[in-house]
Amino acid sequence: EQQNQNKIPQATAKRLPLYYRFLNNLNHQGKKRVSSKELSEAVKVDSATIRRDFSYFGALGKKGYGYNVEYLLGFFRKTLDQDELTEVALIGVGNLGTAFLNYNFMKNNNTKIVVAFDKSSHKSGSEVGGIPVYNIGELENRLNGVRVAILTVPASEAQHITDRLVAHGIEGILNFTPARIAVPSHVRVHHIDLAVELQSLVYFLKHYPMKDQET
Numbered sequence: 664e665q666q667n668q669n670k671i672p673q674a675t676a677k678r679l680p681l682y683y684r685f686l687n688n689l690n691h692q693g694k695k696r697v698s699s700k701e702l703s704e705a706v707k708v709d710s711a712t713i714r715r716d717f718s719y720f721g722a723l724g725k726k727g728y729g730y731n732v733e734y735l736l737g738f739f740r741k742t743l744d745q746d747e748l749t750e751v752a753l754i755g756v757g758n759l760g761t762a763f764l765n766y767n768f769m770k771n772n773n774t775k776i777v778v779a780f781d782k783s784s785h786k787s788g789s790e791v792g793g794i795p796v797y798n799i800g801e802l803e804n805r806l807n808g809v810r811v812a813i814l815t816v817p818a819s820e821a822q823h824i825t826d827r828l829v830a831h832g833i834e835g836i837l838n839f840t841p842a843r844i845a846v847p848s849h850v851r852v853h854h855i856d857l858a859v860e861l862q863s864l865v866y867f868l869k870h871y872p873m874k875d876q877e878t
């Protein structure tokens with residue numbers, strides 16, 4: 664299974680959750696087949712790319728007949744570990760962190776924040792959104808083998824916290840701070856800077872306006 668996944672190009676792997684969400688909706692609607700054209704319009708990926716992606720999944724779509732929704736869902740579930748719950752830790756229970764704790768990720772996929780940490784003494788020792796918040800001093804004792812972390816601390820704290828997380832076995836970090844963090848090569852960091860993303864959206868709106876949709 665691991666070997667199979669390694670054969671999928673990274674760019675294709677990044678589109679998997681997108682495909683997965685859309686196919687899941689189709690499945691709920693009782694649809695059995697989907698064409699690459701339908702998919703393309705829904706997920707905004709050109710149909711040649713979709714056909715190439717799907718060939719890696721072993722899904723063969725016949726012209727005008729489309730792909731088998733159930734088969735694809737089964738494949739995605741396995742590949743995305745949808746059958747397995749991935750536990751996540753959250754560091755920094757400020758405005759953004761609190762929103763994440765209250766947001767139910769489980770609705771769409773099998774990741775769950777199971778533990779949170781903050782340095783503030785009036786935030787720790789309580790629960791937010793049903794998830795226990797511990798003092799950051801207890802990080803090492805309370806991680807309990809969790810391998811994925813969400814960082815919502817101030818930028819100035821990001822590297823220091825990252826070092827402690829990595830030292831305790833964290834393998835993936837979703838970094839919401841504006842700080843660029845350094846990690847050893849076995850650790851994967853995905854960086855989401857909301858301010859930069861918004862700015863970029865506004866820039867694109869201004870300089871590359873969307874054409875009116877045909878049809």
Ligand code: ATP
Pocket residue numbers: 754755756757758759760780781782783786799815816817820824
């Ligand atoms: P708030 O309004 O609650 O302060 P915020 O998101 O505007 O939220 P930030 O200054 O970005 O505030 O801090 C986010 C959270 O990270 C805060 O709850 C803060 O207590 C916490 N925090 C700051 N430093 C650390 C640290 N070293 N370890 C853990 N948590 C920290």
